[in-house]
Amino acid sequence: MRAPSLPHHPAVVVGGGQAGLSASHHLKRHGIDHVVFERNRIAHAWRSQRWDAFCLVTPNWQCQLPDFPYAGPEPHGFMPRDEIVAYVEAFARHIDAPLREGVAVERVSRRNGVFLVETSEGAVTADAVILAVSAYHLPNTPRMSESVPDAIVQIHSSAYRNPQQLPEGAVLVVGSGQSGCQIAEDLHLAGRKVHLVVGSAPRCPRFYRGRDAVDWLDDLGQYDMTVEQHPLGEKVRRNANHYLTGRDGGRDIDLRRFAAEGMVLHGRLTGIDDGSLTLADDLARNLDAADAVYNGICGLIDRHIADNAIAAPEGTHYEPVWQPGEPARRLDLAASGIGSIVWSTGFRSDWSWVDLPLLDENGYPSHRRGVTGVxxxxxxxxxxxxxxxxxxxxxxxxxxxxxxxxxxxxxRDRAAPVPARLAV
Known part of the structure; x- marks a missing residue:
């Protein structure tokens, strides 16, 4: 039995982004009393962890929050950061979410058959808890960053805003996922000298055979493929996203073309000592692998067009416009004029505030389609x-x-079973 002095809700939602607000919409649809706690403000990550020129990499028509699809004039455009924030805020107003902004959930535990949700403004109890906090909690900067000379400015990609924010000199961007490639492009377009450490992230065409590749992939059912249907199974959750951009109406990101224009590409970063980077001999392999994925997507679209006799313009698969020479295995930061480093090295999850047997051996919530083992x-x-x-x-x-x-x-029936197969 819950403590009578504590407010009680049938459901508590933790997180006021698009996921938590979507949960609130559906809870209202069922007539379930609930509260949504948001540590910061609505759309905090979009608002505060994206750079000034950021825009969606998926077309606007994919903005399909429940009963609130994108209704603007450019369904095949790409909303910039401030419009994304406005879209999420408008959705919150539309559903009249019972939102408590600025209230941090500090601990979730179970006591006497109910959940105890402790917040920065006091505790409540709940029959059910929905954790809508994504998996990107803490900026991940590798320990080797501690060996960078003090004179060099270091920031994580989540803190990058624009080229003017960084001191004069060349900029080293570490990481070639979506954020790293787009930040490198932002700096490159501003005329900054850029060094980019290239990893294993794949790339995708922006437009192919007369349409956005996302439109083709949607027709192919790629976005509806479940984690259980994917050849990699649960391992796909650790894959990097394909890099491309919606900037200026959308285009490919071609690192080889950037290199031909003066960007310096490097293999993976393996160490830092005495003001120098140690680099792996894998740049050519990483570029080739990314291009192979790009052309594989083109081939998938080609087969779809042929199999369904679709009238579409002819398409050309990518041919490299630049090849790396003998790779540099060391890079002296001072000699290269590098004055700043942007670590585009992702985020770590932090579930330490959830005092429940929720996580698997990798620290990831064990669930099947969002239903956990708790x-x-x-x-x-x-x-x-x-x-x-x-x-x-x-x-x-x-x-x-x-x-x-x-x-x-x-x-309705507290005996509702947990799905048999839990993702690990």
Whole structure:
């Protein structure tokens, strides 16, 4: 029995981004009383962890929050940062979410058959908890950054805003995922000398055979492929996203073309000592692998067009416009004129505030389609929660609808079973 002095809700949602707000929409649809706690402000990550020139890499038509699809004049455009924030804020107003901004959830535990949710403004109890906090909690900067000379400015990609923010001199960007490549492009277009450490992230065409590649991939059902149908299974959750951009109406990101224009590309960073970087001999291999994925996507689209007799312009597969020479295995930061480093090295998860047997051996919430092994606890808004579209505006509402339907059924019948197969 819950403590009578504490407010109680049938459901508590932790996180007020698009995932938590989608959960709130579906809870309202079921008539379930709830509260949404948001540590910061609505759309905090979009607002505060994106650079000035940031825009979506998926077209606007994929913004499909529940009963609130994109309704603007450019369905095939790419919303910039401030418009994304406005879209999420408008959704919150549309659903009239019971949102508590500026209230941090500090601990979630279970006491006497109910969940105790301790916040910065006091505790509440709940019959069910939906964790809508994604998996990107703490900026991940490798320990080797501690060996960088003090004179060099270092920031994580989440703190990057524009080229003027960084001191004069060349800029080293470490990491070639979506953020790293787009930040490198932002600096390159501003005329800055850029060194880019290239990893294993794949690339994707922006437009191919008369349409955005995303449109073709959607027709092919790629965004509806479930984690259980994917050849990699749960391992796909650790894959890097394909790099491309929606900037200036959308285009490919071609690192080889940047190199031909003066950007300096390097293999993976393996160490830092005495003011110098140690680099792996894998630049050519990483570029070739990214191009192979690019052309593989083109080939997939080609087969779809041929199999369905679709009238479409002819397409050309990518041919490298630049090849790396003998790789440099050491890079002296001072001699190269590098005055700053942008660490585009992702984020770490932090579930330490969830005092429940929720995590697997890798520290990842064990779940199947958002239903965890802890009865009454759900996750939503995580990459590949169920499909490729799960971490996007496209499918986060559908995922939230599934977990709330399960939550509602549990409320009607507390014996509602946890799905048999839990993702690990």
């Amino acid at each position: 009865d009454g606890v759900y996750v939503v808004g995580m990459p590949w929660l169920w499909t490729w579209g799960s971490g996007r505006f496209l499918s986060v509402g559908r995922d939230a609808g599934f977990v709330v339907d399960h939550l509602a059924a549990r409320g």
